[in-house]
Amino acid sequence: MATVQVSEAEKVYILHGIRDDLRVDGRSCEDYRHMEVETDVVSNTDGSAKVTLGHTAVLVGVKAEIGKPKPMIPNEGYLEFFVDCSANATPEFEGRGGEELGTELSNTLYKVFNNQHSLDLRSLCISPGEHCWVLYVDVLLLQCDGNLYDAISVAIKAALFNTKIPRVHISSDDGGGKEIELSDDPYDRMRLDVENVPCIVTLCKIGHRQVVDATLQEKACSVASLIISVTHKGIITCTRKVGRGSLDPESICEMTEAGKRVGKALHSPLMKLLQQEESLGKKRQKVGFLG
Template sequence: MAEVLISEAEKAFIHHGVQDDLRCDGRSRLDYRPIYLETGIVSNASGSARLRLANSDILVGIKVELAAPSPDKPSEGRIEFFVDCSANATPEFEGRGGEDLANQISQFLQRAYASIDTLNLSELCVIPGLQCWILYIDILILECGGNLFDAVSLAVKSALYATQIPSVKVAAIDGDVPELELSDDPYDTKSLNVQNAPSAVTLMKIGNHFIVDPTPEEESCSSCGIIVAISGNGSVTAVRKTGSGSLHTETLTAMLKTSKEIGAVINELLMGKLEQEKKLGSSKKVGFMR
């Protein structure tokens, strides 16, 4: 993650604020900053979303393509994540500076979505063993304002919600080569059930307490933390530790419990706002966590 250099006096001020449950921007330890999103903004994508969490700005585009399924999962489709950290997001991303973070985010998402508790990938199968849909999820970090894992996960779930998969019919199978017919009707599509798609919850330990949705300055004050992917049904699908510090068993247990509680709220709010935006039209931006 992009690190911000701050003075010892600023670190002490942040530490005291967290201790008193009053952070620099007026939030409590478990409050998120405002989140805004809009979907369907990339015309040539099968699904897209742009999400802004304070100063973190994320754009996600999804392309769907037909290809052969994996040999070990012949009756399932696949999801592949690609993350690009724009050099304009922070000076640290210039050159190859953002590659490590991009790899960390894509690997975390791959693990988070590998669980059967997230998406039903069998819905992406067209002909078992021969053809399936592959979802290529391209993530562009336009601006870095802290808490990127949470912002990216919410943007990905929003883009998946907006994704439309064309209807396809099997005309014939000549040997091992199927002949498929894609519908010409742009409205003859199907949507994904993303109710259980995971949202990430980041908790950073500062002093004897932990906080959610850390700012870049708060991230610099934290010695360690965890990022937890929580599915819509409350299951933990991935956990990642950050920082070089250690966590006591009791603290880790409390952080996991809190992340599940917050994840449940965020997933419910996000699905509600996505459904609200769908009714209002894709040109209407909606916000939540305010």
């Protein structure tokens, strides 16, 4: 993680500000920074999205490939997550430097999606026990400025919304063998239902309060934070304490409550935005990486 040096005086300043619900950049404790979402940015993927949150920039590409279902669950497809910490983000990630953070992030993503309602995995099945769609969700960190989890989860939701999988038909030939036929029409594609895909909210404990979307400076003032992934219905699919400190049981309750409130509020504007962008169709002016 990119590190910043914060002096004692700066820490006190940040701490006192948060106590009075006013942060250094003028936000209150439960406000996000300015967030930009753009989908369909990489043409070689089946679905992609780019999210910038403050100076944090994340690019997610989803690629669908045909694979074999897992033997325990023959009638479902599955997702694979991979997070790459590019050396662009911070020189510390060069070589194998970002590997540790990458596995931490991808393992958390597996947990976030480890339930039956986040994504309908049955719809990814082509023929039970033989073929299924495997969605490779590749996350690329382009810039780090705190709050990676939240930015990644929003980007994944947007990329999955944007994902279009070609329709396939199973036909059996004379020998009894099965053949996979791709639909001739390039527009005959399957969409995913992303309504239940959760978003992650990271709450940083600073002083006696918790803040949403902490910057690197604010993160340096806190010893422990709580990650909560919330669906639009307010169901919590994953929680996790990160950081070197510990938390009081009472404050964990407060933090989960705040996380649920913030997370629930995050979904409807995001979905509205994604549908709005979709409705523009080809007229949409692509901003890409220059925005």
